[in-house]
Amino acid sequence: MQASLPPYHAKLAVLYQGYGELSIAQQLAEKLNIPLYTSIDNKTTEDFFLSYREGCLKLLDKGQLKKGGLVVNIKPRSGEQLSYPAPKQGALAKALGRKTKTVIDATTGWGQDALFIFRMGYQLQCIERSPVMAVLLEDAFLRLRQCEWMQKLHLKSPLLKQGNAINLLSQLNTAPDCIYLDPMFPPKRKKSALAKKPMQVLQQLLGHDEDKEQLFIAAMTATVKRVVVKSPDYAEPLGGKPDESFKGKLLRYDVYLKH
Numbered sequence: 001m002q003a004s005l006p007p008y009h010a011k012l013a014v015l016y017q018g019y020g021e022l023s024i025a026q027q028l029a030e031k032l033n034i035p036l037y038t039s040i041d042n043k044t045t046e047d048f049f050l051s052y053r054e055g056c057l058k059l060l061d062k063g064q065l066k067k068g069g070l071v072v073n074i075k076p077r078s079g080e081q082l083s084y085p086a087p088k089q090g091a092l093a094k095a096l097g098r099k100t101k102t103v104i105d106a107t108t109g110w111g112q113d114a115l116f117i118f119r120m121g122y123q124l125q126c127i128e129r130s131p132v133m134a135v136l137l138e139d140a141f142l143r144l145r146q147c148e149w150m151q152k153l154h155l156k157s158p159l160l161k162q163g164n165a166i167n168l169l170s171q172l173n174t175a176p177d178c179i180y181l182d183p184m185f186p187p188k189r190k191k192s193a194l195a196k197k198p199m200q201v202l203q204q205l206l207g208h209d210e211d212k213e214q215l216f217i218a219a220m221t222a223t224v225k226r227v228v229v230k231s232p233d234y235a236e237p238l239g240g241k242p243d244e245s246f247k248g249k250l251l252r253y254d255v256y257l258k259h
């Protein structure tokens with residue numbers, strides 16, 4: 001029986017442009033089972049490229065080849081504090097719960113929520129289904145580990161598991177206090193201007209997450225105390241009426257408590 005092709009098949013290649021060692025780019029192409037190019041031209045059919053540039057692994061789309069590309073940013077987003085542990089304030093911290101210590105982010109994606117949760121001092125583990133996003137996250141967590149403030153505080157980057165959280169959550173040795181979910185919801189309108197570039201690229205490369213409901217059930221089964229679901233403000237709550245809900249800008253954090 002033929003193994004099913006990953007969603008990024010024929011859309012993605014590795015592009016080596018002289019940064020670092022060629023063998024590392026080769027290993028990356030082999031790991032993801034995608035072509036390796038040293039240059040591209042009009043005949044190149046792929047739309048996305050993974051490329052090491054300026055000390056990090058970047059995801060570029062064809063139109064962006066000369067620009068910066070997308071990278072898992074390890075610096076705080078605007079409004080988030082750099083200090084460690086940052087104060088547990090705001091809608092996300094309220095949703096995670098005052099007594100929560102351990103969190104699994106089961107849909108890590110670009111890692112922005114995960115890194116915020118980590119900087120607030122929660123003990124965090126990460127899961128990401130897409131092997132493409134996982135290599136971008138691994139690169140980011142390596143850069144994070146090398147940050148001066150991380151080394152001074154003897155902190156380790158969060159543990160990242162690549163695979164489907166529906167399976168991985170059923171195999172945990174220790175259940176976390178909270179499981180955080182932020183799956184991809186279809187946009188409100190077809191040509192929605194709401195999704196930011198990194199999320200648009202993710203949707204083009206990976207499609208929407210069609211198994212959100214199963215993921216929610218797996219998370220409720222695996223957590224000790226609560227599941228937090230981030231959703232766009234227009235979306236129906238994933239697990240029915242939540243126990244609590246905290247509003248952010250154009251989004252909600254729905255909290256489901258384990259009774």
Ligand SMILES: C[S@@+](CC[C@H](N)C(=O)[O-])C[C@H]1O[C@@H](n2cnc3c(N)ncnc32)[C@H](O)[C@@H]1O
Pocket residue numbers: 106107108109110111112113114127128129130133163164165166182183184202206209211215
């Ligand atoms: C909207 S993005 C998450 C964005 C993330 N919260 C951030 O701050 O960057 C959703 C991610 O969840 C991942 N995902 C969805 N369902 C999953 C599952 N069942 N297991 C593991 N990862 C999953 C997708 O591959 C995608 O990368």
